[in-house]
Amino acid sequence: MNKPSLYTSLSPAVLHLYNVRDCVVVVIDILRATSTIATALYNGAKSIIPVDSVEKCMRLGRDMECITAGERDGKIAEGLQYGNSSFDYPRNFIEGKILVLTTTNGTKLLHMAVAKGATEIITGSFLNFSAVCDHLIKEKKNVILACAGWKDKVNIEDTLFAGAVVSRIKEHFEINCDASKIANCLYDIAKDDLYEFMKKTDASHYHRLTNFGLEKDIRHCLTEDLADVLPYYVDERLVV
Amino acid sequence: MNKPSLYTSLSPAVLHLYNVRDCVVVVIDILRATSTIATALYNGAKSIIPVDSVEKCMRLGRDMECITAGERDGKIAEGLQYGNSSFDYPRNFIEGKILVLTTTNGTKLLHMAVAKGATEIITGSFLNFSAVCDHLIKEKKNVILACAGWKDKVNIEDTLFAGAVVSRIKEHFEINCDASKIANCLYDIAKDDLYEFMKKTDASHYHRLTNFGLEKDIRHCLTEDLADVLPYYVDERLVV
Numbered sequence: 001m002n003k004p005s006l007y008t009s010l011s012p013a014v015l016h017l018y019n020v021r022d023c024v025v026v027v028i029d030i031l032r033a034t035s036t037i038a039t040a041l042y043n044g045a046k047s048i049i050p051v052d053s054v055e056k057c058m059r060l061g062r063d064m065e066c067i068t069a070g071e072r073d074g075k076i077a078e079g080l081q082y083g084n085s086s087f088d089y090p091r092n093f094i095e096g097k098i099l100v101l102t103t104t105n106g107t108k109l110l111h112m113a114v115a116k117g118a119t120e121i122i123t124g125s126f127l128n129f130s131a132v133c134d135h136l137i138k139e140k141k142n143v144i145l146a147c148a149g150w151k152d153k154v155n156i157e158d159t160l161f162a163g164a165v166v167s168r169i170k171e172h173f174e175i176n177c178d179a180s181k182i183a184n185c186l187y188d189i190a191k192d193d194l195y196e197f198m199k200k201t202d203a204s205h206y207h208r209l210t211n212f213g214l215e216k217d218i219r220h221c222l223t224e225d226l227a228d229v230l231p232y233y234v235d236e237r238l239v240v
Numbered sequence: 241m242n243k244p245s246l247y248t249s250l251s252p253a254v255l256h257l258y259n260v261r262d263c264v265v266v267v268i269d270i271l272r273a274t275s276t277i278a279t280a281l282y283n284g285a286k287s288i289i290p291v292d293s294v295e296k297c298m299r300l301g302r303d304m305e306c307i308t309a310g311e312r313d314g315k316i317a318e319g320l321q322y323g324n325s326s327f328d329y330p331r332n333f334i335e336g337k338i339l340v341l342t343t344t345n346g347t348k349l350l351h352m353a354v355a356k357g358a359t360e361i362i363t364g365s366f367l368n369f370s371a372v373c374d375h376l377i378k379e380k381k382n383v384i385l386a387c388a389g390w391k392d393k394v395n396i397e398d399t400l401f402a403g404a405v406v407s408r409i410k411e412h413f414e415i416n417c418d419a420s421k422i423a424n425c426l427y428d429i430a431k432d433d434l435y436e437f438m439k440k441t442d443a444s445h446y447h448r449l450t451n452f453g454l455e456k457d458i459r460h461c462l463t464e465d466l467a468d469v470l471p472y473y474v475d476e477r478l479v480v
Contacts, residue, residue: 014251150418153254153418154250154254155418182394
């Protein structure tokens, strides 16, 4: 029996090279959109509406009386209520609520995938790593691991997550994709301590967030399976 | 004193993210354009004219009475005389001659860099590895390592070469670029036997060229410093 194919798109700028139709597209923005999405949904958020602009975020927040959140360049965007940290969304705050979220890279990538005709989009992070892998194995469909990167540049943490997924599920897929293999190799050398690897290589995002005092956030976002949910995109929102 | 910056563009599709002006742009297409360019110039070719289409290659070949060569999808393009293998260009054949060359990825990337305003373009391959590194260290200018990839997809061998350069010269540069760090990590795990690494990971280009019986070509293109020249682009041609 033919195995389904798996590809990794290391940057939104190369997503157009892959046929996103009839695939499962995994949107990956480890620091921090897809980590925050997993956490908020795990902690009982009713749904998350990803939007591509701060203005739209504010407008939806007013119209629908929901929580507005998001960042630009790593900081809470002006006019929004909350940021892009998992720690902003404990259960006693977020349970039953709707969150409207806009981020620099992750939410933009998600809309790009939609615009290109993706029909099944889920979000992946280390926090919901096993849920993503189990789903991909079970679905038996072609997979595109779509890294958000940073303003279209390839980044280390999204590549590491893609590599972690490849490492876990590769027996079940046909992988004729050098980017997936590079990601797998990177994960193999980093897996014993992802945080230490980010620090040692002085990954650009480690550098940026550490400057904002967010070491705790980085450690959290590199931890497996703290938020065991599978967020999927339907009717313009993410739900579990 | 501030060190110059070094960036790696893993695919032509992300080259626009980097400012190629006032930089040294190193065009990298290990299998096989930039390896063949180094070899032909090392063996005494007068110059190499990289062109972006088979038609232009044939026309220049007629008008200037020079050798036409090039491939599409790994095979000699119809209408051209020679292919894209170093072994096609021994000294007793190429010395003193002008070669017009067109390839799937490398020559296209070179013209893209020109179109974006690059003023200093050199070509890099393992065959002229030390010449490239020595030049970059000496120039003290910002550097962009521009990988050709395969039809805009990231590939293993160009990434390995970028990683080899980063590994050799990183003390002399400021590197705030995750792609460079990923390339460096990949090279570190592969460097003991690059060919074996390509084989073990079943790199897409290893796979493709092996199907054409080109193992010997691959081994050759992964060997350091067999063609100790520095090809640079001036007046629409590559010379040393």
